[in-house]
Amino acid sequence: MAIVSYREAIRSTLIEEMDRDLTIVLLGEEIGLYQGTFRVTADLLARYGPGRVIDTPTSETGFVGAAIGMAMLGLRPVVEMMTWNFSLVALDQIVNNAAKIRYFSGGQVDIPLVIRGPNGAGVQLSAQHSQSLEAIYAHIPGLHVVTPATPAEAKGLLRTAIRGNDPVIFLENAALYGSKGEVPEGEFVVPFGAADVARSGSDVTIVAYSRMLAAALEAAEYLAGEGVEAEVINLRTLRPLDRGTLVASVKRTHRAVVVQEQWRPFGTAAEIAATIAEGAFDALDAPVERVTGADVPMPYARNLELLALPNAEDIVRAVARTLYREIKTPSERSSGGQSDG
Amino acid sequence: MPKMGDGMTEGKVLRWMKQPGDPVAQGEVIVEIETDKVNVDLEAEWDGVVAQLLVPAGEVAAVGVPIALIARPGEEIERLPAPTPAEPVATGAAAPAAATAEPKAPSSESAGGVRASPLARKMAAQRGIPLTAIHGTGPEGRITKEDVEAALAPGTAATEIPLTRMRQTIARRMTLSKQQAPHFYVSVSVAVDDALALRRQLNDGKSEAEKISINDLIVKAAALALVRFPNLNAAFADGVVRRLPDVNISIAVALPEGLIVPTLYHCDRKPVWQIAAEARELVERARLGRLRPDDLTGGTFTLSNLGMFEVDVFAAIINPPQAAILAVGAAKPQAVVREGSLAVATVMQATLSADHRVTDGVEAARFLGEVRRLLENPVGLVIERPAV
Numbered sequence: 001m002a003i004v005s006y007r008e009a010i011r012s013t014l015i016e017e018m019d020r021d022l023t024i025v026l027l028g029e030e031i032g033l034y035q036g037t038f039r040v041t042a043d044l045l046a047r048y049g050p051g052r053v054i055d056t057p058t059s060e061t062g063f064v065g066a067a068i069g070m071a072m073l074g075l076r077p078v079v080e081m082m083t084w085n086f087s088l089v090a091l092d093q094i095v096n097n098a099a100k101i102r103y104f105s106g107g108q109v110d111i112p113l114v115i116r117g118p119n120g121a122g123v124q125l126s127a128q129h130s131q132s133l134e135a136i137y138a139h140i141p142g143l144h145v146v147t148p149a150t151p152a153e154a155k156g157l158l159r160t161a162i163r164g165n166d167p168v169i170f171l172e173n174a175a176l177y178g179s180k181g182e183v184p185e186g187e188f189v190v191p192f193g194a195a196d197v198a199r200s201g202s203d204v205t206i207v208a209y210s211r212m213l214a215a216a217l218e219a220a221e222y223l224a225g226e227g228v229e230a231e232v233i234n235l236r237t238l239r240p241l242d243r244g245t246l247v248a249s250v251k252r253t254h255r256a257v258v259v260q261e262q263w264r265p266f267g268t269a270a271e272i273a274a275t276i277a278e279g280a281f282d283a284l285d286a287p288v289e290r291v292t293g294a295d296v297p298m299p300y301a302r303n304l305e306l307l308a309l310p311n312a313e314d315i316v317r318a319v320a321r322t323l324y325r326e327i328k329t330p331s332e333r334s335s336g337g338q339s340d341g
Numbered sequence: 342m343p344k345m346g347d348g349m350t351e352g353k354v355l356r357w358m359k360q361p362g363d364p365v366a367q368g369e370v371i372v373e374i375e376t377d378k379v380n381v382d383l384e385a386e387w388d389g390v391v392a393q394l395l396v397p398a399g400e401v402a403a404v405g406v407p408i409a410l411i412a413r414p415g416e417e418i419e420r421l422p423a424p425t426p427a428e429p430v431a432t433g434a435a436a437p438a439a440a441t442a443e444p445k446a447p448s449s450e451s452a453g454g455v456r457a458s459p460l461a462r463k464m465a466a467q468r469g470i471p472l473t474a475i476h477g478t479g480p481e482g483r484i485t486k487e488d489v490e491a492a493l494a495p496g497t498a499a500t501e502i503p504l505t506r507m508r509q510t511i512a513r514r515m516t517l518s519k520q521q522a523p524h525f526y527v528s529v530s531v532a533v534d535d536a537l538a539l540r541r542q543l544n545d546g547k548s549e550a551e552k553i554s555i556n557d558l559i560v561k562a563a564a565l566a567l568v569r570f571p572n573l574n575a576a577f578a579d580g581v582v583r584r585l586p587d588v589n590i591s592i593a594v595a596l597p598e599g600l601i602v603p604t605l606y607h608c609d610r611k612p613v614w615q616i617a618a619e620a621r622e623l624v625e626r627a628r629l630g631r632l633r634p635d636d637l638t639g640g641t642f643t644l645s646n647l648g649m650f651e652v653d654v655f656a657a658i659i660n661p662p663q664a665a666i667l668a669v670g671a672a673k674p675q676a677v678v679r680e681g682s683l684a685v686a687t688v689m690q691a692t693l694s695a696d697h698r699v700t701d702g703v704e705a706a707r708f709l710g711e712v713r714r715l716l717e718n719p720v721g722l723v724i725e726r727p728a729v
Contacts, residue, residue: 254460254486285460285486286479324479324487 001184007177009151010040010116013158014078018048021076024162027054027063028080028117037082038118038177060090064115068097071113076162081117084171085129091136098167099142114161116170119147120211120261121309123175127297130305132262134210137169138238138271144168144192145239149213151181153236156190163189173211193240197249201229204255204319207246207272209235212259212310219315226327230319238268246272247279254285255322259310264292289318342402343383345376345634347662348514352376353401353506354408359391365411372409377510378601379632389413457484464489470501507599518661522577523697526656527705531713532686533672539719543613550621555672556592556646557617559691561722562715563667564588564608567642570708574641576662577699591640591660592620594627602660603627604640613723648672654690664699667712668692689716 004012018024030037032045032055045053056063060081067077081087087094098111121130138145144166148154154172161168198213199220208216213234220230231249235242250256256276258269273288294308313329320327342352353375359365365385372383392412396402455472457465461484465472468489475492477484504512518524536558544552567574567588576583588609591602603623608616626632643660648671657668672689679686691712695705715721 282459282463285458324485 001182003180004151004183005177006148006151006154006172006179006181007038007040009155009183010158010172011042011044013155013162014041014044015047017159017162018044018052021162023074024076024078025052025054025070026078026080027056027067029056029058029063029082031055031080036080038174040172040177041080060086061093064090064093065097067113067115068093068101068111071098071111071167072101072109076112077114078162079113079115081115083122083125083129083174084117084119084133085131087115087117087133094137094143094167094169095140099140102166103142110165111167112162112165113167114158114170115168116158116161116172118174118177119171120173120175121293121298121305124300124302124305125174125298126300130298132260132293134169134171134238135262135267135271137171138241138268142167143239144237145171146192146237147171147210147235148190149176149208149210149234149236151179152183152188153190153196153234155183156188157192157236159187159189160192164192171210175211179214190236192237193242194236195242195245196234196236197231197245198234199230199232201231201253203229203253204257204322205231205233205246205249205253206257206259206315206319207233207235207269208259209238209268210261212261215310215312216259216315218312219319222312222316222330223319223327228319228323228325228327235272241271241275243275243279246275250276250280251283254283255319256284257289257291257315257318257322259291259315261293261309263295264290265295267292286322286324289322291315291318342374342396342404342406342408344404345374345381346378346637347640348510349376349404351401351403354396354398355380356398357394357409361391361393363391364414365389365391371411375506376634376637377506378637379630379634381634385411387411455484456482458486460486461489465492468493469503474501505598507596507601511599514661515658518659522659522661524656524659524694525697525702525705526692526694527702527709528654528690528692529709529713531689531691531716532677533689533716534687536716536719536722537672537687539723543723551614551618553613553617554620555648556644556669557613557620558716558719558722559646559667559669559712560590560592560605560608560616560620560644561613562712562719563642563644564590565715565722566708566711568609569711570704572700572704573665573695573708575664575699576641577664577696578662582664582699585641587639587641589639589641591643591663592623593643593645593657594624596628601627601632601637602640602643603632603636604638606639642666644669648689654692656692657694659694659696663696665693665695665705665708668694 026041031041032053035042064079067079070077098113101109101111119134120132134145134147137143146157146161146168148157161170198217206216206220216232220232223230231253233245233249258272260267260269262268269290269292276288291310291314293310296308298308299305313331316327316329355373355375357372359371365371367386367388368384370382371385374381374383389411392410394409396408402408456477457472465475470492472484475484475488477488479485540553540555540558571584574585574588576585587607589604589606590608591604594601594603605616605619642663643666645657645666645668647655648669652670654670655668657666659666670690672687674685675688677684677686693705693709
């Protein structure tokens with residue numbers, strides 16, 4: 001298996017699929033001449049020409065609407081959102097058209113549309129450009145919401161998204177573009193609705209997705225040294241949600257910690273906690289814990305931004321609460337047992 | 342579910358001998374019922390065909406609830422819904438009021454206020470441990486999986502023994518008696534030398550199986566005394582003292598699984614040798630678990646004897662709805678003063694526990710005086726019934 005970056009996994013998938021299927025077109029701001037803000041579309045204009053790699057005006061409503069029209073008429077558009085924050089302008093097109101046209105047409109018209117781009121906090125991009133908007137889209141029937149955490153998942157899920165006939169909200173993460181990992185060769189796909197048990201354990205289930213998977217695995221590794229075997233579940237897709245894997249895991253571990261970068265209220269973690277309560281109530285030995293971003297507009301200052309984002313320390317603390325145990329966090333260990341609160 | 346004992350409020354269907362469609366003849370056993378104290382074979386009261394079994398084997402039904410339907414051959418019967426199991430219902434006018442006046446046993450499920458994780462709750466329920474018996478170590482005392490496991494671990498916690506049906510009955514009825522009947526206690530010393538001498542004479546030349554015990558003489562003495570004091574041969578219920586026409590003495594029999602009080606009927610009218618024979622047979626059947634329903638009903642007064650355990654004095658709890666119980670200790674040689682001189686006599690202590698709602702100390706004292714007079718002049722126990 002080749003070691004590739006998350007960025008390159010997405011780019012190579014676009015190339016492989018565009019080579020395979022001439023109906024695939026790319027639309028977005030600065031994706032052609034500028035080669036993409038995060039260089040995911042580097043070199044694609046030269047490769048496919050302006051007929052298939054279309055630089056759009058700065059008008060999300062316009063180009064998302066155009067892509068929906070293309071999809072209705074037989075093309076397979078892949079739209080890049082420069083960041084998902086800008087999709088709020090196109091919310092009406094996504095929610096009221098993309099998600100509903102098949103329903104309104106009595107099943108006659110599919111919308112094979114992928115909208116992809118970075119979601120979540122980056123590095124000092126401030127309040128308007130650091131938002132995690134997955135719960136907004138996962139709320140809407142008619143959409144798939146996909147949150148790859150690794151290069152392999154980015155590749156396998158993007159291929160499933162492009163080949164499918166439904167609108168897909170494909171949520172990448174700016175902080176992950178440079179991350180590297182093994183990616184299987186060939187026509188490798190990851191199905192929607194199948195969570196991955198990223199680490200097996202018996203004492204507590206940590207649920208994460210996208211960038212938070214890394215924090216969950218870091219916490220699990222640390223907890224293993226403290227005698228706690230944490231199971232880490234990587235959701236991979238929020239809609240459809242793999243409820244079965246979640247419930248089965250919690251039935252074995254009796255405890256759950258759900259991690260999201262989002263704000264706490266009405267978020268993905270709340271949906272997961274409710275799913276666990278519905279499916280594994282009698283198995284729970286402690287309330288489901290949520291580890292989430294701070295319920296504030298994202299601060300620009302780096303120190304405050306770090307405090308507003310969940311990390312492995314927060315996860316360790318939450319796991320300790322579900323176990324009714326005192327567990328020192330990594331920083332408490334390194335500072336000689338002093339709690340930083 | 343027929344009522345097969347004074348204290349019976351429900352019975353458990355152990356085994357159906359007949360299935361729907363089976364013909365039954367009057368007197369044929371159709372079902373085995375477990376009551377609080379005995380297992381009883383229930384017989385069909387009519388000829389017919391079993392139409393429907395309403396209570397499956399293993400389930401409990403309240404007294405008075407239909408448990409099966411028997412149809413005349415060929416008759417169609419409208420099916421009845423199965424009764425709600427184990428929910429005691431009003432048992433009607435024929436039931437002793439004492440039964441309906443009994444408070445419901447406190448439920449061990451009343452742990453709604455206890456904090457426990459769902460898992461801990463489920464584990465405790467599966468293992469039959471009341472949550473109230475588990476120490477919670479979680480936040481605000483929440484009981485967790487670990488706490489339930491600690492409660493189950495051998496050696497770290499008290500052993501919880503669920504009550505058998507018999508112990509449940511004893512617990513319920515004795516609590517009822519102590520809570521509702523205001524007990525008072527009167528004791529006398531009885532010199533039993535003459536009674537023992539009489540017994541020797543009566544037993545002379547008799548086989549072991551025919552011998553009379555001191556307890557048989559006490560039964561007879563108590564029965565004759567009750568004829569003179571009919572107020573103590575009574576049942577108290579619903580604010581009414583019901584004086585009972587027959588003198589039926591319940592005798593306390595210790596079994597490995599608990600205490601049982603089968604009844605000796607008409608002790609005032611039976612000769613001592615017959616009381617002895619019947620008591621011997623009754624105790625034997627009690628030990629073998631072969632008591633019949635009517636062995637456990639009908640008692641009007643109870644005698645409890647711990648003399649064989651060298652007990653000097655004890656006080657018993659009244660067996661409701663009876664009015665009194667006599668507790669007798671061991672007969673022992675003792676120094677006594679007679680007409681100013683020391684003498685040795687064989688003395689037995691008898692303590693009457695009486696219900697103050699029914700009687701008072703003076704009547705209890707007079708009754709005990711009569712018991713003593715009869716035992717100290719025992720020829721009265723073996724002649725024809727004395728005129729009252």
